[in-house]
Amino acid sequence: MKSTLHRAALHCFFILLLCTCGPALMAQSNSGPNAELAIPNDDLVIRGQVQDADGLAVAFANVALYTVADNKLVKVETTDDAGLFSMDGITDGTYNLVVTYLGAPDLRKEGIKVTNGILNLGVLQMAPAAVELAVATVTATRALIEIKPDRTVFNVQGTINAVGQNGLDLLRKAPGVTIDNNDNINVLSRSGVLIYVNGKRLPLAGEELANYLRSLTAEQIDRIDIITNPGAKYEAEGNAGIIDIRLSKAENEGANGTANMTSTQGRYNRSNASIAGNFRNKKFNVFSRVGTVRSESYNKFSFDMLQNGLRLEESILQQRTTVDYFGQFGTDFFLGEHHTIGFLASGSLQDGDHTGTDNFLISTIGGPVDSILLAGSTSMTTRNRGEFNLNYRYDPGKGKSLNVDLDYGTFQNTDLRSQPNTYVTPDRETVLTEVNNTFDTPRDIDIYTFKVDYEQPIGNGQFGAGIRFSQVATKNTFLFFDEVGGLPVQSDRRSNLFDYDENVYAAYLSYAGKLNEKISYSAGLRSENTNAMGTLTAFLDELQEAPVEIDYLSFFPSAGLTYALNQEKGNTIALNYGRRINRPDYNVLNPFRNQISQLKYERGNPFLRPEIVNNLELGYTLAYRYNFKLAYSQTSDQITRLLGPDDFDPRAGSISWDNLAKQTVVSFNASLPFTVTKNWDAFANISASHINNQADYGDDGNVNLQAFSYNMFQQHTFKLPGKVTFELSGYYAGPGIWGGVFEYDESWALNLGLQKKFLGDKLNVKLSANDIFFQSGWTGSSDFNGQNSTGAGNWDSRSVALSLSYAFGNQKVKSRKRETGLSEEAERAN
Numbered sequence: 001m002k003s004t005l006h007r008a009a010l011h012c013f014f015i016l017l018l019c020t021c022g023p024a025l026m027a028q029s030n031s032g033p034n035a036e037l038a039i040p041n042d043d044l045v046i047r048g049q050v051q052d053a054d055g056l057a058v059a060f061a062n063v064a065l066y067t068v069a070d071n072k073l074v075k076v077e078t079t080d081d082a083g084l085f086s087m088d089g090i091t092d093g094t095y096n097l098v099v100t101y102l103g104a105p106d107l108r109k110e111g112i113k114v115t116n117g118i119l120n121l122g123v124l125q126m127a128p129a130a131v132e133l134a135v136a137t138v139t140a141t142r143a144l145i146e147i148k149p150d151r152t153v154f155n156v157q158g159t160i161n162a163v164g165q166n167g168l169d170l171l172r173k174a175p176g177v178t179i180d181n182n183d184n185i186n187v188l189s190r191s192g193v194l195i196y197v198n199g200k201r202l203p204l205a206g207e208e209l210a211n212y213l214r215s216l217t218a219e220q221i222d223r224i225d226i227i228t229n230p231g232a233k234y235e236a237e238g239n240a241g242i243i244d245i246r247l248s249k250a251e252n253e254g255a256n257g258t259a260n261m262t263s264t265q266g267r268y269n270r271s272n273a274s275i276a277g278n279f280r281n282k283k284f285n286v287f288s289r290v291g292t293v294r295s296e297s298y299n300k301f302s303f304d305m306l307q308n309g310l311r312l313e314e315s316i317l318q319q320r321t322t323v324d325y326f327g328q329f330g331t332d333f334f335l336g337e338h339h340t341i342g343f344l345a346s347g348s349l350q351d352g353d354h355t356g357t358d359n360f361l362i363s364t365i366g367g368p369v370d371s372i373l374l375a376g377s378t379s380m381t382t383r384n385r386g387e388f389n390l391n392y393r394y395d396p397g398k399g400k401s402l403n404v405d406l407d408y409g410t411f412q413n414t415d416l417r418s419q420p421n422t423y424v425t426p427d428r429e430t431v432l433t434e435v436n437n438t439f440d441t442p443r444d445i446d447i448y449t450f451k452v453d454y455e456q457p458i459g460n461g462q463f464g465a466g467i468r469f470s471q472v473a474t475k476n477t478f479l480f481f482d483e484v485g486g487l488p489v490q491s492d493r494r495s496n497l498f499d500y501d502e503n504v505y506a507a508y509l510s511y512a513g514k515l516n517e518k519i520s521y522s523a524g525l526r527s528e529n530t531n532a533m534g535t536l537t538a539f540l541d542e543l544q545e546a547p548v549e550i551d552y553l554s555f556f557p558s559a560g561l562t563y564a565l566n567q568e569k570g571n572t573i574a575l576n577y578g579r580r581i582n583r584p585d586y587n588v589l590n591p592f593r594n595q596i597s598q599l600k601y602e603r604g605n606p607f608l609r610p611e612i613v614n615n616l617e618l619g620y621t622l623a624y625r626y627n628f629k630l631a632y633s634q635t636s637d638q639i640t641r642l643l644g645p646d647d648f649d650p651r652a653g654s655i656s657w658d659n660l661a662k663q664t665v666v667s668f669n670a671s672l673p674f675t676v677t678k679n680w681d682a683f684a685n686i687s688a689s690h691i692n693n694q695a696d697y698g699d700d701g702n703v704n705l706q707a708f709s710y711n712m713f714q715q716h717t718f719k720l721p722g723k724v725t726f727e728l729s730g731y732y733a734g735p736g737i738w739g740g741v742f743e744y745d746e747s748w749a750l751n752l753g754l755q756k757k758f759l760g761d762k763l764n765v766k767l768s769a770n771d772i773f774f775q776s777g778w779t780g781s782s783d784f785n786g787q788n789s790t791g792a793g794n795w796d797s798r799s800v801a802l803s804l805s806y807a808f809g810n811q812k813v814k815s816r817k818r819e820t821g822l823s824e825e826a827e828r829a830n
Contacts, residue, residue: 044090048121050083057083061101068094147627154224160727160753163768164264164801167216175685180738183210187240188667189689192582194238203447206587217272222248229578232508232524236556239582239613256809266799268296285332293324301793308650313361322352342391350383369426375597379417399457407449414442421598436483444475461513468506474586492539500586502532522560529553548606570624576617584608588657602655611637627671638663640740644785660695679719701785709736727753744780764805771797
């Protein structure tokens, strides 16, 4: 009965999509951006300038011209850096003109009569979002997904079902993003993505990165930018590109504030509360946010492993309780019209308690259970973070700008873990042996960054240049203790210190321009000199290893070509190429053997080589809104996680890291927004990929795996009576490959959400239910180097969340200048 219900729900889910796409596509043929176009001739010109409420030029605003008689779209143009636009080839007639810009109300100018020559409309001034004029309408919500020329934007505040989710959960919903059973993040089936927060690289990896993302709440996150093929201005690190998590910031004029409280109930409770505010005038902006998060969660896994004539049946249950306190304070000083100096400080304190069981049933293959290992663990952790930024920006307009950033970040983590290993008889009545161990593994990371970017027009295009220096210092301590007589005694043979220092010196040049009205291009070259050293300090002389030194210079070209097939209809095609690198981090370089339990170990590889990838993407945009992307990626020396038998204990399994000879990924992605009816909006994102992993490790095994994977996400938003909004969303993910050798099966989830605003829209109440059928877990298998393994897992994904958010103060949106003093395009480039 249960499986029948699941299948019925899934079938309804896809039938709903088909019902959406068919009528929506038909409807788009008669109205909106896909409407039939009036055919202009080359007689008349309409010109003008778009300014914000303070008289500043608005760049990159969309200006659309419609016929009054039948509302047919005639022309669309985009304002330049000076806010200017020009529409050529207009015929005699009467038109309506609409100006749109993110963060400001739409501006309408109706009944424009065009008869002859050049019609100069002069200055068109947009109103602040808090002001409602007869000629302006306020956009109520942002689109869930925005497709920009260089990125896909996932607007977290554009979905009700983000309520109660953390940063890691939200990435699972982002288009083209998947997360494996070890919390590794992939984009378009490519591993090696670089995570940014507010435009700054996050120097965390593995479990520490996952824990940080879990500490972020949906209420803290404004949007997630997914940049699959970054240009020369960005770091070359990250084979799969960059995911930039942009936190919410106060940007309103006057004194403002927002208070938020969210409670999520799954198997356990997760709650958070925060308050944010700002004060802004023409000379400065001060903003801050403080809050707390208390979270309880679990992960449950099981594995069945066959190796060396033995069968190991493993069951794992991990429970995690964390308490976070976070804060942010920033200020910007507007020194005249062209200069801005900004300072930003943010940090968090986290305390965690973790308990777990990791039990093994041990037998010969086909025989009865011989013994059982009960390997529980408890740990106390702290995760403390502090980040500081000093920024100067000079922006005189007309395409010129100078931006200087100085950053410092410190991450201090501690982990004190105890692990009893008890072997018992199959009936669990008699203890055979008992070994208790303790681990003390603190880690400190300091990162320093200095960056300068400069842009100015040259010829018919935009020239850019910049330099960047970064230094990352990581100190890892791994202390292993045996329990002797009830007291911990350090094992010098199994303890070590590992320091990893990395310096990267980078410079880039870029240029973008137009060959003609239909063809535009971009090109860039980035050079990076990497100097790194990994130093192992053993407590016994015979275990000491020589430092691993890395010093190389690499060049990373990028290029793009865009062709407007039909400018009036908004149909364009774009081809982009980029070369990128992924360097091994401290987590995978430490060569010491880490004991997870007495039957499971992991070990890094100090001789890992950086992986190099060449990415080629072909994109097509239809009617300004439907976007399709075909990508080809070939990676040499792919850094991958391998599962196999342990080298020292035939009963144990081992996790190791090595370079694949080659990985090839061919992927496709489609982003499809629909307006089905006046009160029904829908969005679908469909992706598919073919992965081919190849490697030959000699006696240690071969890798020859191919897999076709696909993923579909959709969201439906309904406006109900009483100003209630209902949301239905979900995804279906097909099979694929995690790491180098683990093949996973399909999974899916269905989510529901409700939203209603009260007290003049100041109080926002959201209710959501996520993964209501509890189908987002995973199953899969691997077969490598003599170990055959099947596994399954799930986590606290099924939940109900309630969020209350109250806005107070002036709430007058500053549409042109943001709190950093940058335009949105400049801020993203930063």
